[in-house]
Amino acid sequence: MDTIRLIVLDLDGTLTQHKTKLEAPNRAVLDRLAECYKLLMAGAGQCLRIWNQLEQYPIDIIGNYGMQYAVYRENTGRLELLRDETIPCVRTEIEKRAAGLRAMCGLMNFRGESVEYHPSGCITFPLLGTEAFPAEKLAFDPDRRKRRAMIQEVRKVFFDYNVFVGGSSSFDMAPKPYNKYYALRLYCQEHHYLPGEVVFIGDDYGPGGNDASVYESEFPFIPVDDYRNFPEAVRHLL
Numbered sequence: 001m002d003t004i005r006l007i008v009l010d011l012d013g014t015l016t017q018h019k020t021k022l023e024a025p026n027r028a029v030l031d032r033l034a035e036c037y038k039l040l041m042a043g044a045g046q047c048l049r050i051w052n053q054l055e056q057y058p059i060d061i062i063g064n065y066g067m068q069y070a071v072y073r074e075n076t077g078r079l080e081l082l083r084d085e086t087i088p089c090v091r092t093e094i095e096k097r098a099a100g101l102r103a104m105c106g107l108m109n110f111r112g113e114s115v116e117y118h119p120s121g122c123i124t125f126p127l128l129g130t131e132a133f134p135a136e137k138l139a140f141d142p143d144r145r146k147r148r149a150m151i152q153e154v155r156k157v158f159f160d161y162n163v164f165v166g167g168s169s170s171f172d173m174a175p176k177p178y179n180k181y182y183a184l185r186l187y188c189q190e191h192h193y194l195p196g197e198v199v200f201i202g203d204d205y206g207p208g209g210n211d212a213s214v215y216e217s218e219f220p221f222i223p224v225d226d227y228r229n230f231p232e233a234v235r236h237l238l
């Protein structure tokens with residue numbers, strides 16, 4: 001641990017329950033870590049959304065798999081967005097690919113839209129549609145087996161995207177080369193960190209997970225399987 005200078009953290013499932021606020025015990029651990037290390041968030045969502053979910057914790061944030069980067073300015077108490085990449089997509093082409101996948105996989109019955117588009121150029125492929133009922137989504141693939149069995153086909157069709165198993169019944173996609181590994185390598189190059197000086201902490205490191213690209217890389221990785229166990233998982237860093 002003597003060589004560690006930077007701790008990079010995922011949010012949902014690692015520090016918080018999915019899309020919920022940062023709870024006091026994990027916030028207290030972050031405060032203790034911040035006394036010894038530089039802290040950085042690396043998320044799949046937008047920087048401002050992540051910051052607000054953290055209740056505006058003073059931390060720099062990588063968002064949208066590296067398409068965004070924001071720094072916390074202590075003098076203003078605000079988050080300043082320094083990078084905000086957008087990559088437009090041809091929606092007619094995306095819809096055509098999604099329709100082909102649905103026909104191939106027997107997913108023609110869905111509610112709402114077939115694809116969800118994000119301002120960055122990232123997309124979500126909700127297998128049950130954008131307006132599926134929450135109970136339907138939760139019951140569809142709770143152990144992710146269905147989507148893990150499909151993911152190679154999805155990656156073939158969306159060959160120009162990095163594809164992740166997302167949410168309870170969807171695939172999340174970021175334009176290549178963006179993923180958390182790419183984002184972390186870029187940050188380390190820009191800020192002069194070596195891989196051995198960095199630890200990444202995340203929960204979604206299984207097949208198709210959006211932390212898997214870092215888990216399978218040269219960067220040290222601490223897995224967290226339940227956000228409530230975060231303090232125990234990082235105890236040796238304190």
